[in-house]
Amino acid sequence: MTANTPRVRRTQAERVAESDRRLMEAAIRLIARVGYTHTTLESIGIEAGYSRGLVQHRFGSKDQMLEELVNKIATDQRERLLARLQGLRGMDALLCEIDCYLEGMDTPPERARAFYMLMQESLGPAPHIRTAFAAISARWHRALARQIEVGQEAGQIRPDVDPAAEARLLIATLRGLRMQSMLDPNTSNIAKSIDSLKCGLRARLLQTL
Known part of the structure; x- marks a missing residue:
């Protein structure tokens, strides 16, 4: 891709799938490291590069x-x-x-x-x-x-x-x-x-x- 090549915009579904994948992988890393009790929605969001609010919005709890x-x-x-x-x-x-x-x-x-x-x-x-x-x-x-x-x-x-x-x-x-x-x-x-x-x-x- 060159500097002049237009960037392909991802669809909303693709962005949601990507954020879900990153959140799941972040949760896996944290649980493997510190266990269930010490893994919080906030820590999952931070580990994935998102906010706690996004985790709660996606999964509820x-x-x-x-x-x-x-x-x-x-x-x-x-x-x-x-x-x-x-x-x-x-x-x-x-x-x-x-x-x-x-x-x-x-x-x-x-x-x-x-x-x-x-x-x-x-x-x-x-x-x-x-x-x-x-x-x-x-x-x-x-x-x-x-x-x-x-x-x-x-x-x-x-x-x-x-x-x-x-x-x-x-x-x-x-x-x-x-x-x-x-x-x-x-x-x-x-x-x-x-x-x-x-x-x-x-x-x-x-x-x-």
């Missing part, structure tokens, strides 16, 4: 904004996962879920830290977002259980395996490993943990000849 933030992080993660799950079914899909969820455990991104901090605080000072996390967990549980059922229908996974119970165990294990890596990455052998989890899953679920 801190609680409403954080609920939207939780759902956005989960939706973005799910979309990335679905792109990688293309063509995978049954056990292959379960192993892909493990890889996707535990990627970057040694250097967790800010959004992962923010997500887990909010999950923990939903049990204490932020109970209003607990229903959002419960809904996310329920959707994930259904998706994992369905992949186990697909594996059973294909004769790949043992018919006596309880899909719901195994899906619940896998979610708990993945979240536990993720949390442990954040608490003390120096004591978490990430690659070994992932390999052990996959080996254990294969041993429990796969049909034997």
Whole structure:
């Protein structure tokens, strides 16, 4: 673009989308750094380069904004996962879920830290977002259980395996490993943990000849 090239004006919708993105990213950075309690609408606005009034105008309240933030992080993660799950079914899909969820455990991104901090605080000072996390967990549980059922229908996974119970165990294990890596990455052998989890899953679920 030269000095004489006319500047393209963004539409109102584009400006709103840009400000929403910046506000969400600012909230993620702050929550990852100082947690839910110490993150305020004013601090989010300042971090994003806007005013507190804009944050309140867009989202109404801190609680409403954080609920939207939780759902956005989960939706973005799910979309990335679905792109990688293309063509995978049954056990292959379960192993892909493990890889996707535990990627970057040694250097967790800010959004992962923010997500887990909010999950923990939903049990204490932020109970209003607990229903959002419960809904996310329920959707994930259904998706994992369905992949186990697909594996059973294909004769790949043992018919006596309880899909719901195994899906619940896998979610708990993945979240536990993720949390442990954040608490003390120096004591978490990430690659070994992932390999052990996959080996254990294969041993429990796969049909034997």
